[in-house]
Every structure is written in C-alpha cells, then in structure tokens.
Amino acid sequence: MLQKTIVERLNEEIDALQDRINLIQAQCSHPLIVRQTENKGDTGNWDRGQDSYWTTHVCPLCELRWDTDQNWERTGDGRGMPKKRDT
Numbered sequence: 001m002l003q004k005t006i007v008e009r010l011n012e013e014i015d016a017l018q019d020r021i022n023l024i025q026a027q028c029s030h031p032l033i034v035r036q037t038e039n040k041g042d043t044g045n046w047d048r049g050q051d052s053y054w055t056t057h058v059c060p061l062c063e064l065r066w067d068t069d070q071n072w073e074r075t076g077d078g079r080g081m082p083k084k085r086d087t
C-alpha cells in the first residue's frame with residue numbers, strides 16, 4: 001500500500017480545518033449589531049428585466065459572507081440569515 005504524499009496529508013488537514021470553520025459559522029448567530037450589510041445592484045442592462053438588487057451581509061465574528069434579497073429586514077425570514085452553508 002502506497003504511503004500518502006505530503007500533499008495528500010496537507011489536503012486532509014485543510015479539509016479538517018474547513019470543517020471546523022463550517023461548524024463555527026453554523027453555530028454563529030451573525031448578530032445584527034456587528035453585521036455589515038451593503039445594498040448592491042446590477043442595473044442599466046439593455047433588458048431592464050435583467051436588472052437585479054441584493055444585500056451582501058458580512059459577519060465579522062465568523063467571516064461568513066452571504067447575499068439576500070434587499071427586503072430581508074421586512075420579510076422577516078430569519079432577519080436575513082443565510083439559507084445555504086456555502087453562500
């Protein structure tokens with residue numbers, strides 16, 4: 001049986017560290033008092049139906065970054081909490 005290469009071992013360490021980061025981000029409440037939000041848009045498209053608007057959220061505690069609809073404060077869907085782990 002072949003021994004694992006250094007790169008294989010390092011990739012295993014990276015995977016384990018990424019799992020720890022994912023766990024920390026899953027357990028963080030991303031409090032609004034520290035969360036940074038920025039409204040963004042893609043406008044001026046020839047087809048105005050292609051224009052879009054969104055809010056980018058960044059949590060400085062766990063460094064998670066995700067996008068929501070700009071109505072996130074009004075829709076009350078978890079106060080703009082991320083719905084997917086990898087966004």
Ligand SMILES: [Zn+2]
Nearest residue numbers: 028030059062
């Ligand atoms: Zn967070």
